[in-house]
Amino acid sequence: MPSIQDELLPSTPGKFKIDHRGSHHRQLHRCFASTSTMFLWALFLIALTASYLSFQSFIDTGNRYFAASWGGIQWERQVRNSAQIHRSGGMSVLVTGAAGFVGTHVSLALKKRGDGVVGLDNFNSYYDPSLKKARKAMLQDHGVFVVEGDINDTRLLAKLFDVVAFTHVMHLAAQAGVRYAVPPPP
Incomplete structure (x- = not known):
C-alpha cells in the first residue's frame, strides 16, 4: 500500500507526478475554462434555441394554414362566382359581417341589383351562431x-x-360590446 509521502512527492526529483485519474474531467474543464470558449458555447446555444423556436413557429403556422376553413381550388371558384358582376357599371363588393342582420340585408340588396358580392363573417357566439x-x-x-x-x-x-379584385368593401363587421343597462328579465 502506497504511503501518503509516495502520493505527494514525485518518484524522481525535479519531475512532477502525473495523475491519470480524472484526466477527462481536466480536459473538459480546459475546454470550458477560457472566456472565448465560453462565449462561443453561449453563441452556439443561443443559435440552437433560436433555430428550434423558428422551426416550431413554422410548424405552428403550417398547422393553422392546413386547418383553415378557406383555400383551395373549389373555394376560389366559389369566391369568383359570387363576385361575378351581372350589370353594366356594377361593383364587386366584399361585405364584412355578412351574416349579421344588417350585413345580410345589404348583401341581398347588392346581389339583387346585379353587383358581385362575397361575404365575410367570423360567426362568433355573441349572438346565436345558428341564426x-x-x-x-x-x-x-x-x-x-x-x-x-x-x-x-x-x-x-x-x-x-x-x-x-374587389372594387368596394362594405365594412359592417363589429365586435359587439353593448351591455345591458338593466338586468334582462328572467
Missing part, C-alpha cells in the same frame, strides 16, 4: 358566398383580394 348559419344558407341560396373567417386574419384578406 348566423341560417342567414349564411339564405345568402347561399341567393348566390352570395360567405367566407367563414376573421377580418383580423391578414392571410385570409390577402388571399381574398388575390382571388378577386
Whole structure:
C-alpha cells in the first residue's frame, strides 16, 4: 500500500507526478475554462434555441394554414362566382359581417341589383351562431358566398383580394360590446 509521502512527492526529483485519474474531467474543464470558449458555447446555444423556436413557429403556422376553413381550388371558384358582376357599371363588393342582420340585408340588396358580392363573417357566439348559419344558407341560396373567417386574419384578406379584385368593401363587421343597462328579465 502506497504511503501518503509516495502520493505527494514525485518518484524522481525535479519531475512532477502525473495523475491519470480524472484526466477527462481536466480536459473538459480546459475546454470550458477560457472566456472565448465560453462565449462561443453561449453563441452556439443561443443559435440552437433560436433555430428550434423558428422551426416550431413554422410548424405552428403550417398547422393553422392546413386547418383553415378557406383555400383551395373549389373555394376560389366559389369566391369568383359570387363576385361575378351581372350589370353594366356594377361593383364587386366584399361585405364584412355578412351574416349579421344588417350585413345580410345589404348583401341581398347588392346581389339583387346585379353587383358581385362575397361575404365575410367570423360567426362568433355573441349572438346565436345558428341564426348566423341560417342567414349564411339564405345568402347561399341567393348566390352570395360567405367566407367563414376573421377580418383580423391578414392571410385570409390577402388571399381574398388575390382571388378577386374587389372594387368596394362594405365594412359592417363589429365586435359587439353593448351591455345591458338593466338586468334582462328572467
